[in-house]
Amino acid sequence: MPFLTHCHECDKPTANAHGMCDKCQESYIEPTTADEYNAQWLNHTLVISKKGEKDMIQLDKIQDIVFSGIDNEDYPDYSDAFVESATYHGREMSQDELEDLMENYPEWVYNQLMEYEPWSE
Numbered sequence: 001m002p003f004l005t006h007c008h009e010c011d012k013p014t015a016n017a018h019g020m021c022d023k024c025q026e027s028y029i030e031p032t033t034a035d036e037y038n039a040q041w042l043n044h045t046l047v048i049s050k051k052g053e054k055d056m057i058q059l060d061k062i063q064d065i066v067f068s069g070i071d072n073e074d075y076p077d078y079s080d081a082f083v084e085s086a087t088y089h090g091r092e093m094s095q096d097e098l099e100d101l102m103e104n105y106p107e108w109v110y111n112q113l114m115e116y117e118p119w120s121e
Contacts, residue, residue: 059108062101063087067116081113 009024
């Protein structure tokens, strides 16, 4: 039986609080198709396709978001609301970029909508 300071798998000494050495822990991690998406989300980046290419966009650099189609009677869904315009690093985002943003990251867009003012158009 391993000591508390030993790896629970290989019984070698380790200082890791989770009880496994780095080598054994790596053997338990399997790559998945969601890894790239999760890394983008955690780093607040967004992949937006542009004529077959992919550019990395940092979500926290998107500003001056203007929404349209807001119907307060549709709260909390706001299914008709959409991003009319936004800036990225001070430049206006193209319509294709805005559509990709809404399509690929609806949760992020919805959170921005919940913080959006004014509520009347």
